[in-house]
Amino acid sequence: MHDPAAGGEPRVQWLHQPATWRAEVLGLALACAIPVTCVDAYLLDRKLGIISGGYLAEFQFSGLRLALFLAISLLTDIAVVAPILAVVLWLARLLWMHALARAFLAVSVALTVVAAADVAVYELQRYLGDLVNVNILVNLLGGDIREILHFSASPALHWLGFISFGGLAVVGLSVVLDNRFPSRMRQDPGARKTTFAALVLTLTAAVVVGAVGRLNDPGVDRALAYKPAGRVVGSFTEWLTDVDRDGYGLLSTPADTAPFNSAIHPYAVEIAGNGVDENGIGGDLPSGPPYRDTSYPTVSFVRHPDVVFVILETFRADALGAIVGGRSVTPTLDRLRHDGVEARRAFSHNGFTIQSRYHAFTGHLLGPGNPGSLIDDFNANGYQTAFFSAQDESFGENFDVGFGRAAVRYDARVDRDKRFTQFATPASLTVSWKVLEGRVNAFLDERDPDRPLFLHINIQDGHFPYTNPDIVPIVDDVRMQRDELLPERADDLKQMYLNTLANVDGALGRMLARVQRTTGRRPGVVVIADHGESLFDQGFLGHGYAANDAQTRIPFIVDGLPARVPAVAGQVDVRGVLRQAMTGPDAEPVVDSSDERAVFQYIGTLGRPKEIAVVEGDHRSRLTLLGQRSVALSPAETTLVHFWERVSGRLSAAP
Template sequence: MRDLFTRSDRRGKLFTGVILGLISMLAALELALADRKYGLFTGGFGQSQANDTFTERAIFLVGYISSMAMLVIGTWWIIVRLFRSKRSWPPLFFLATIVGGTYILLLALTFQLHQYFSDTMSFALMANLGGGSLTDALLFASNEIFLGIAALIFGLLAYIYIFRLLSRKFPVRANEPQWRAQGRLFIALFGSTLLLAIAVPSASADVQNGLNRTLARGLFTQGANKLTDFDNDGYGWISSMPDRHPFNSARYPLALDIPGNGIDEDGYGGDLQLAPMAPQPPVTLISGKRPHLVLIVMESARYDVIGKRINGKPVAPNLEAIAKSGSLISPAFSHVGFTTASLKSLFGGALQPAKGSPSLFRELKSSGYEIAVFSGQPEDFGDISKTVGMRDNADIFFDGDRLKHLRAFSNGAQGSILIDEIHLLKAFADEYQQPSKWKQPQFLYFNFQSPHFPYFHEGMPLGLTDRPLPRSEINAGNREQLQQTYWNAVQYSDQQLDELVSRLKRDGVWDDSVVVVTGDHGEDLFEEGFLGHGHNINIRQNGTFLVTNRLGVAANGPIGMSDYRAIILSLLKDEKPDIPAKPVLMTVGDLERPTQIGIAEGASNITSLRLDTGEACMVEKGRCANASSLDGDFKDRVDRLIRIWGSARWQNRAKPTRE
């Protein structure tokens, strides 16, 4: 730093001190937050990659400080060139406010986001929250975003005022440009950081994982990854998933692994050896005596709802009553943990059904069923309806878009529309007033949305909580009250389920109907610090249930949403469902480019793998380790997971797409 300013320049020494102080302040703040959140140095629950030895901490600090110094010096270099001076106050002012202020703002946003979600969150996952639309996801969070924009505008106005005030009191003095020293230092720092980034992964995976969780390192990684992507396949040497074959565009992380060719294209688990994969059931038509089908999906309803008690009160007594007189499978697993993907799998019987492929709506329409949809969400959301032929085959169609004027919240974005179940049941009662309606076999699909975040809307009774938690107070510190608010919403949906069942019994069609009740996925409620679904693989986020009024429905092993179609078709044919025992694949993100993959091989026997960091977990044991260091049963489980994921991708690529 000494060559930045002359020894005789007192202002230069002051500026040098400020730069060093700025780096120290930002570093101390970020590392304290990272250690609290991730156990970066101290470890913690599920954290297998802590920098907990002297050597790891020393390497980490060298890599981190070089990244921070490069960021600050690079910004200082640009500012000095723009002002053609380093001795006047504006360069220092902009350095402190732009670097310091922006960095602190990014830290706040990052750790606030990760307070609710896991660190696998990305723009792709945000889009999944919006049914495939990033715009809808942003509109869903519009309350918080608008507050942030208002605060940003206020801050910018204050910033401009302060700058103008300082400009009047301290006129800028022009000086000769002095930027070459900063340029040389920046190049030296970039080069040394690049060398460290290449060397560190082979020296310590723990250090690499820790550095990847910091902002300065992330900014450097983005640029360095572009520079080292020699074969233009989207991956360089410095990526969180580094390209081990930088001059071969056919081999890179997440490349499609071609089975049996002796080449490991994606870098996971060696050359792919295909695992047996159940095919999507063919088109099945129902003939002879055709019972009615009533399918109820309860949004975000967890696997443990059956038997759940809050202060001694049952959460879902009506659901429990159906399960007791019929059948229960719990847990059943959502493959992705998002509504749109779950419903496509449920109706289409595949991990990722293609548009136009067989589905319950197409099959039952061809089998002579009249189809009615009563959904509290827009069913065009995320292309659900188009993929499974819902709107095209429905005779009666009430969804969140048609009933938008009755929505519980003012936000009109597709991902935010929620229609209270009472409006759905009213539409059902109006359409089915005449007993003659039941002479033709009916397929009724209900989607109950009340348990969706933020778990309360005006008019919902309070059976399990004295005060529902407002959206503005949803945080980990209010976990207990949040959980009561969530379970209260589930209880409300259960009450509406009872209204529907009572109506079916009054109309004399209960015994002639196959009734299936399920959730679309689960929900984390800050049990391990996270809120929501679809961003971490575990039984709470992926686990739901299948309840039916028909006896004898059981599974030989875990089932996924893609098994539902075959189960329902068997029940309609009055056959006992034959569900082969097999692992259930789960992903965080799309099947082709996930950030995390997992399999369930038992009621709670779950194996997961982070594809970016290489961290593998036996989730039910809370045991995690780097995938490259495994042995024994743990290694076998991870190898099996990679093989199943690769086989599913291969099967998905091989299937025809119908429009």
């Protein structure tokens, strides 16, 4: 371009003033970091509700707390953007570019890099939430390269034109600025060394201040973990402080109690009876037999009634029997409860759909894998097995529920064009009760009615955003858009949710009537849910964040079968209850009040849960494992920890 000694009469004097490299780097870094921090705050609010609240908003910032988060975020952005600017400025000097052109080019490149990272992270999280990593993405999409490319690239394709046009514009404007505003950069002695020192000092400040903020505020920690620059600085902090290289550094939550011993860390597998507390909670695991799931060998049924097994998506137990505007929300389920039996208290073991369905179909806590399922039990006894699901069954297929072994299979992929969800990827694809009911009815009208039937129905409408175009007013006509789902409208939200459940209940009633009409026989029916839902209970909207009644208490109803239902039940009891009803003596269905078994619950994964809990009778013990752990445990909490350690130990030992 131009020789730095080139002269010329300046047109705008301040544009031609010489600048030091160090001042230019840090000044431009601050200018870039301010808009980056503002944009990230907006995106984080859209995703996590850190300012306005909303669905899955666990933390909310305001006042001084918000100001502190923004300050840490700004420092983090400066630490990440400054090295990018320094590299571009250095390369621009090799091209003899003048100061203003160099600055423009450096800022453009730095902002493009950060914007691309924001787009990639935010767009993927719109699909997957917290599951953004390559392994999950590949497993989620079944290794299909076409779907992977569509899934990962297509959300950002609409940005490609802007990026391409912007790149050309940057190059063009850089040339114009270089020609119209020649100026020099003053090269101080030792400029490179002092600039490097300034970059190191900035990164050090970001690491120290960020670590202090994240360690003292779990909300700040979660928000910075989503922010691209926060991930970069956080990863560097973790690597730098993970002395024993066990994967746990300074920012790990919970903290590593033995930073110099790689065998001891917060989720290490406990070795029973060795005198060492490997995971730092509950003391050493006492010697004892390892945990084993119930075995379900092949059995011969002594009776062969038609059986309909129903899983209702996001269905709170307290919706049963609810009345809105003088009308019953659940007349079908209320009839089944009246004619049959229900567990006095029933719970999901986990706050997420994939694990919950696995527990119910297999009777196992441990997973993933294929320990057999209800589909196999009924296949082995001459039933026509039919699996009708309103979701995409390829999502979470490593938690095998037997979908692929059912004689008749339907899921939302068949009616992809009729979905009510925005996206057609496995984690999102869902069809309404209306589409599902039509498919079930068509199957029932065509099948041989003389063969015994095992029919699974999975209805999805109760999930967020709690309504869709096929939901009609039954008990209420309120309809809210996603941006209206706010704490101050919690009452309207619950009315809309209950109206959706009334639609679900009505569809279920019609499908059960169709089964009886086409077979000429009254079917046995089992109804549960995958989990409940917090509708701003305790200030939270969603599920999978706490083992409380709102998010984990569910229906457990059995009608038309000689079943013995535990008074307190979990989803793993479904398989055993059904097998007993098909092989035991012919008797009236009953709730076994003497069988108040303990129901184990975990939030997250069994190997690394955020929280564990156990329900015994009317009491629940809960213990947080992710975050600040309790030092002194009660005997009940210690027993709970040791049970989880035996379960997770078996999980890690599985082939």
